[in-house]
Amino acid sequence: DAGVTQSPTHLIKTRGQQVTLRCSPKSGHDTVSWYQQALGQGPQFIFQYYEEEERQRGNFPDRFSGHQFPNYSSELNVNALLLGDSALYLCASSFREINEKLFFGSGTQLSVL
């Protein structure tokens, strides 16, 4: 049973570019959340998708957007990249927005130069 899978594992971009990160939830899960983990910090909530809609959003600018597909997989898009966007981006999946069992992927390490 595959867990939460994220791609790519590492990514290098330059300022002003756009990036798309991908996530496939654990089998049986239908809700995907995205978190940003800066170096030396705890993860911070970006947003959550359920039934292909954004349900909750953290304190992140509109440059951060997402999408959920009918197969429950999800994408995180970041436009106009800033140096401060360099971080580990974590995807987490759960069932029916119930956070009791939240499973995390290994993350995508984004470096913005």
Added chain:
Amino acid sequence: AQSVTQLDSHVSVSEGTPVLLRCNYSSSYSPSLFWYVQHPNKGLQLLLKYTSAATLVKGINGFEAEFKKSETSFHLTKPSAHMSDAAEYFCVVSRLTGNQFYFGTGTSLTVIP
């Protein structure tokens, strides 16, 4: 508003001695509380969770935590540290459904042989 404070950014223990990682929380609601562990280049793994059932919660790998409402604390303990316990530990507060997780800044645990 919800938040957690992890009182120690770094903890060092000798192998075979007890582990104590401290966490205080703040929540406007009856909280759900979690401890996650993050090994290098790995995703976040759930150690244990409190969701308004028994106040003493047992988790994986011999860890346990006690919910103390009067002290707003949820400290993580283990009777005897193992080398494999060396990792970053995060205390997390959330509502049970439909809401984001609020992570602490993490405690780095070092186990000395």
